[in-house]
Amino acid sequence: xxxxxxxxxxxxxxxxxxxxxxxxxxxxxxxxxxxxxxxxxxxxxxxxxxxxxxxxxxxxxxxxxxxxxxxxxxxxxxxxxxxxxxxxxxxxxxxxxxxxx
Amino acid sequence: xxxxxxxxxxxxxxxxxxxxxxxxxxxxxxxxxxxxxxxxxxxxxxxxxxxxxxxxxxxxxxxxxxxxxxxxxxxxxxxxxxxxxxxxxxxxxxxxxxxxxxxxxxxxxxxxxxxxxxxxxxxxxxxxxxxxxxxxxxxxxxxxxxxxxxxxxxxxxxxxxxxxxxxxxxxxxxxxxxxxxxxxxxxxxxxxxxxxxxxxxxxxxxxxxxxxxxxxxxxxxxxxxxxxxxxxxxxxxxxxxxxxxxxxxxxxxxxxxxxxxxxxxxxxxxxxxxxxxxxxxxxxxxxxxxxxxxxxxxxxxxxxxxxxxxxxxxxxxxxxxxxxxxxxxxxxxxxxxxxxxxxxxxxxxxxxxxxxxxxxxxxxxxxxxxxxxxxxxxxxxxxxxxxxxxxxxxxxxxxxxxxxxxxxxxxxxxxxxxxxxxxxxxxxxxxxxxxxxxxxxxxxxxxxxxxxxxxxxxxxxxxxxxxxxxxxxxxxxxxxx
Numbered sequence: 304x305x306x307x308x309x310x311x312x313x314x315x316x317x318x319x320x321x322x323x324x325x326x327x328x329x330x331x332x333x334x335x336x337x338x339x340x341x342x343x344x345x346x347x348x349x350x351x352x353x354x355x356x357x358x359x360x361x362x363x364x365x366x367x368x369x370x371x372x373x374x375x376x377x378x379x380x381x382x383x384x385x386x387x388x389x390x391x392x393x394x395x396x397x398x399x400x401x402x403x404x
Numbered sequence: 405x406x407x408x409x410x411x412x413x414x415x416x417x418x419x420x421x422x423x424x425x426x427x428x429x430x431x432x433x434x435x436x437x438x439x440x441x442x443x444x445x446x447x448x449x450x451x452x453x454x455x456x457x458x459x460x461x462x463x464x465x466x467x468x469x470x471x472x473x474x475x476x477x478x479x480x481x482x483x484x485x486x487x488x489x490x491x492x493x494x495x496x497x498x499x500x501x502x503x504x505x506x507x508x509x510x511x512x513x514x515x516x517x518x519x520x521x522x523x524x525x526x527x528x529x530x531x532x533x534x535x536x537x538x539x540x541x542x543x544x545x546x547x548x549x550x551x552x553x554x555x556x557x558x559x560x561x562x563x564x565x566x567x568x569x570x571x572x573x574x575x576x577x578x579x580x581x582x583x584x585x586x587x588x589x590x591x592x593x594x595x596x597x598x599x600x601x602x603x604x605x606x607x608x609x610x611x612x613x614x615x616x617x618x619x620x621x622x623x624x625x626x627x628x629x630x631x632x633x634x635x636x637x638x639x640x641x642x643x644x645x646x647x648x649x650x651x652x653x654x655x656x657x658x659x660x661x662x663x664x665x666x667x668x669x670x671x672x673x674x675x676x677x678x679x680x681x682x683x684x685x686x687x688x689x690x691x692x693x694x695x696x697x698x699x700x701x702x703x704x705x706x707x708x709x710x711x712x713x714x715x716x717x718x719x720x721x722x723x724x725x726x727x728x729x730x731x732x733x734x735x736x737x738x739x740x741x742x743x744x745x746x747x748x749x750x751x752x753x754x755x756x757x758x759x760x761x762x763x764x765x766x767x768x769x770x771x772x773x774x775x776x777x778x779x780x781x782x783x784x785x786x787x788x789x790x791x792x793x794x795x796x797x798x799x800x801x802x803x804x805x806x807x808x809x810x811x812x813x814x815x816x817x818x819x820x821x822x823x824x825x826x827x828x829x830x831x832x833x834x835x836x837x838x839x840x841x842x843x844x845x846x847x848x849x850x851x852x853x854x855x856x857x858x859x860x861x862x863x864x865x866x867x868x869x870x871x872x873x874x875x876x877x878x879x880x881x882x883x884x885x
Contacts, residue, residue, distance in 0.1 A: 330760070
């Protein structure tokens with residue numbers, strides 16, 4: 304086993320996912336099988352290979368990336384954005400209490 | 405449902421220009437078809453008649469005034485539900501965005517409408533575009549119009565089924581590891597993934613940002629080229645969108661194929677390919693030879709490692725991109741005692757099993773102690789796969805392979821083992837990792853009547869070249885091999 308039950312619980316915690324007991328078991332089995340397959344990458348010697356940071360780097364047509372000018376422009380979407388929030392309190396998003404006193 | 409090829413972009417323009425039908429009447433005709441066939445296919449999740457009819461009326465007014473018609477005037481199109489549409493619900497096939505209404509349009513959507521297209525509605529897809537069968541949608545699977553007991557492919561299954569069933573003239577899909585090309589192949593229509601950066605991702609709800617691309621699905625190569633011509637180009641809102649000029653695809657693709665070098669990579673013709681698929685793809689290669697192409701046998705030695713690299717990189721990026729769904733700013737919220745508890749309950753209930761699996765895998769690959777062995781290793785292998793492609797394009801003008809090792813499979817047949825589902829992406833994830841463009845074109849049917857797709861990949865920004873090959877192939881009867 305590459306991945307233990309504790310690993311699954313730790314990763315679910317990192318990813319903010321509440322999992323049922325059945326999910327913990329299924330994911331452990333499935334992730335283990337996927338990670339075992341991924342082990343095949345170890346067959347390749349990549350010590351001299353740079354990790355890719357940007358696809359098509361060095362392709363001139365893709366490299367001509369120019370950032371636009373940073374000019375302030377009106378962005379009056381606040382009201383519309385808040386309309387889609389589960390618990391809006393304009394101009395804020397309301398959330399459960401964060402700080403315990 | 406054999407109406408698939410009844411309307412094309414050219415025939416719509418001709419009919420509107422000759423006043424044989426109005427844009428409003430045409431839009432009604434498509435909604436009538438959707439009403440009749442969508443309950444069985446489940447290709448559309450949301451319809452946008454208000455928006456469609458007001459656009460149709462705008463086009464009719466232009467026609468009445470005798471103004472010249474834009475490229476896609478009155479053409480009914482469908483949009484995959486991971487692409488934002490202002491005022492029209494965009495769920496991404498997920499419960500977590502069940503009631504999400506975007507406050508803005510994606511660049512590609514804006515471009516389509518500016519060119520006169522009529523937006524019929526939003527199409528079903530695997531949740532957050534994660535899947536190869538459309539069975540991961542929270543709103544039920546899509547059925548393949550060619551064989552209703554089978555999947556349409558995924559993740560752009562709704563877009564592919566809508567076009568194949570004649571419920572839209574063209575559609576937008578998105579492709580991260582094969583999600584445009586594979587459903588195109590399984591439903592029997594041309595479907596194209598452009599070069600990374602060719603079409604702006606602005607408004608595309610992110611899955612894996614270094615891989616995600618928007619592209620067209622249509623009932624002919626010509627229509628796919630016309631849509632690509634409209635949506636391609638530089639967009640200041642996406643810093644990865646390329647400034648390279650957009651060629652006149654419709655003109656360039658008419659050139660003949662004499663002497664063109666067609667690369668056949670040996671690694672794509674090994675074990676694991678269905679025998680009927682192999683026969684059709686070999687017949688397709690024969691046809692390309694008869695059209696004047698020269699065959700070049702290639703080696704692309706890192707192909708076998710692509711699935712492993714892809715499922716690290718794509719899930720790592722997904723785990724980061726999907727962190728935004730936390731019940732605060734949009735979408736579902738499930739109440740919790742504390743903020744953290746609310747996050748966990750919202751995400752636990754809002755995401756389906758495949759999305760959770762990928763978030764877990766990606767989080768693991770990025771977590772302390774594993775980053776070097778998984779994520780960085782994956783990125784190094786990605787470099788090797790991209791090199792395979794640049795080496796291949798020194799010897800060949802395009803690369804030709806099957807799109808999918810299997811034709812459309814039965815609903816439920818492959819859901820038990822996620823790894824087996826991933827492995828079937830072998831012919832498409834390579835081009836995704838390398839950033840190059842690829843198109844799938846129909847190349848006949850299996851004895852059971854299931855469509856088979858031929859994939860044609862080109863060098864970066866080589867869209868005109870692969871459209872030229874696909875168009876000539878289609879004109880020569882490639883779809884009926």
